[in-house]
Amino acid sequence: MSKKNHQELQDKFGENLRKIRDQKGLSLRAVAANCDLDDSNISKIENGKLNIQLSTIIELGKGLGIDPRDLLNF
Amino acid sequence: MSKKNHQELQDKFGENLRKIRDQKGLSLRAVAANCDLDDSNISKIENGKLNIQLSTIIELGKGLGIDPRDLLNF
Known part of the structure; x- marks a missing residue:
């Protein structure tokens, strides 16, 4: 995965998290x-x-009280 | 997350992947x-x-032709 795509992925994950x-x-x-x-x-x-x-995804699921898979809904 | 839990998580992810x-x-x-x-x-x-x-999870989803969220079904 290119650096650009990698950053886009992190941005999308972050926006969905917020x-x-x-x-x-x-x-x-x-x-x-x-x-x-x-x-x-x-x-x-x-x-x-x-x-x-x-591990970050699993911990965020705990922190938000949601299924960690919902963090990949983007 | 403790090192032990971190390893357990990786083991479970790997077993589910296989x-x-x-x-x-x-x-x-x-x-x-x-x-x-x-x-x-x-x-x-x-x-x-x-x-x-x-990025690993997203790439594995592509490689397997599945929704990457299924890789967290463990």
């Missing part, structure tokens, strides 16, 4: 409180600035 | 031919030996 978080009315802190990620990293992910690993 | 590939009757080479991953890396992933990134 959309889900907003829909659930959760702050970055609230999500961070429910998983092993801190709020600054979650913010970086939302802005496409952090490499997304499988 | 199960899907077997069900579809695809060889490692056949999957590799349809995406940006080579067969040796796909084999490492199946054996829990490679760190899984978002």
Whole structure:
């Protein structure tokens, strides 16, 4: 996968993450409180600035209280 | 996420990947031919030996011809 596509993927993942978080009315802190990620990293992910690993997806699912597969709905 | 949990996650992802590939009757080479991953890396992933990134999940979805969310069905 090219660097450009890789960044596009991270951007789309981040936008979808923020959309889900907003829909659930959760702050970055609230999500961070429910998983092993801190709020600054979650913010970086939302802005496409952090490499997304499988463990990140699973932790975000816990933090948001959703099925992690919903994070790939983009 | 602890190192142990991280490894467990990778092992489960790999087992699920192999199960899907077997069900579809695809060889490692056949999957590799349809995406940006080579067969040796796909084999490492199946054996829990490679760190899984978002781009890996998307590429495996292409290689298997499935919805990438199915790769998180474990």
